[in-house]
Amino acid sequence: MNKQILFGLIIVLLNVFFAIFAPLIATHEVDEMDFFYIFAKPGEGGHILGTDDYGRDIFSRLVYGSRISLVVGVIAVGIGAMIGTALGIVAGYFGGFFDALIMRFMDALLSFPYVLLAIAMMAVLGAGLFNAMLAIGIVMVPSFSRIVRSAVLNVKNEEFVLAARALGASHLWIIFHHILPNIVPVLIVYSSLNFAGAVISEATLSFLGLGIQPPTPSWGSMLAEAKNYLQTAPHMALFPGLAILFTCLGFNVLGDGLRDLLDPRLKS
């Protein structure tokens, strides 16, 4: 197997492993406070990565935090991919007025810088896990719909599609039997790349206080707390950031490798 894909896959699977077996891997309870070891440095008092301002074990919080990242990633990418695919297929397959209307609207959404639109939506919807997933998912819709639309345009005029139509197949049948299976590779690649985007976006929203609220351990909210103790406890800021960095790196490397493998035309 391609080394790059393998490297990405290992990081991703490691994350999934941490998320599933969090209670077994974590050395402490998530909200357990060790009063005698507040701001413990890494290794002190049996805390592998030290403790935070409440004496909570950073390693354990990071392990549980991977659950939040993965859940937000899966749901947000799911929302973005589903709505984006539906819109992209309608625009690409039927063309004409729908195409123009949908794509102009998607262009407009793309004119808003990615993070900013999510932040603005959170400002209006209010903070919280559910709204964060929704906002991040919606922000992804335009890029998914664009990519799906162009993939559909490539498939639409293939002979097997024309043949199916000549045989009297309905549009719906063609979409489900011929169009969708052909855009799956594109969807896999973009889901992986967008997953990295979702993890960063969640961290960003939580860092600004708009996403997951304390005391739930999210990597972003851990960084928000760490920001106040950069002088006293720099390790509080170091580790959650590394967790985000490596998780995103894993998904980016995986997506990048898959792109080269599955769709040479998309190689940029």
Added chain:
Amino acid sequence: MGKYVAKRIIQVIPTLFFVILTAFLLMKLIPGDPAMILLGPQARAEDIARFRQQLGLDRPLPVQFLIYLKRVLTGDLGTSLVYRQSVLSLILERLPVTVTLSLCALVIAVSIGIPAGVMAAMKHNSFIDLLVTILALMGLSIPIFWFGMMLIIVFSLELGWLPAVGLGDPTKGLWDVVSHFILPSLALGILSTGTIARFTRSSMLEVLNQDYIRTAYAKGIRRSLILYRHALRNALVPVITVIGLQLGNLLAGAVLTETVFALPGLGKLMVDGIFRRDYMLVQGEVLFTAILYIFVNLAVDIAYAFINPKIRQTYRGV
């Protein structure tokens, strides 16, 4: 050429329309009655009704949108209820900080990204190529606010070389102002460095495989001359578009950088606005940034047409 420019400008109009529609619809996402939320829980029913009327919320939705559209087109982005000032004037006051920060970050990203991309392409499939590819992907994966905090810890708190937060004081000389911008620009610049490096690399690789490069080698032209005169100049043409697109991301990334480094720019204004429930301000800022982004891209596209001989050729003599 004139025809191309005109065509691009006309293309912007529907996008602008939908952008304004999106900003309008954003406010419709507020759960519950906006007038009630804006005035707070202690507002009397009469006041809410009067406020609804003043905001035009009692009109049908399409009419509300037309009123909003007309206001935006005349440069009125609403009034901040917290600052009691027009949103546009608040934005313009803080714009210089954000624009300076974004441009400095862009300069950093370009001056690291392009050489890195060129080096990777020249030594294709070597260790340097791999290193640049990995670092570029890391650049895409790094949360900029975290990178900013790391820079503060290392360069301000540990080494004490550079100031951590705030704007410099111009009365203390140029260095004071410049030094306050170094760390934020670095933190923000990392966001685009990876993208620019990756794009430069693939564009350069594509050009290096062209026939005219082989011909140039066959003619015995010096390698350095081929690389810089023949290859790089052509490879950079598409990179310019990417750089333009990055400016929009940088303007958005400034929101986070300004929060970490306590810089009084657009981002700080927006985050403060969110927590004070200053919806008009947030809406105005988001719309302003999107419109700015559209016009930056328009300018880049037009500049691109001037540089790219292919487009110039197509529209020659018009």
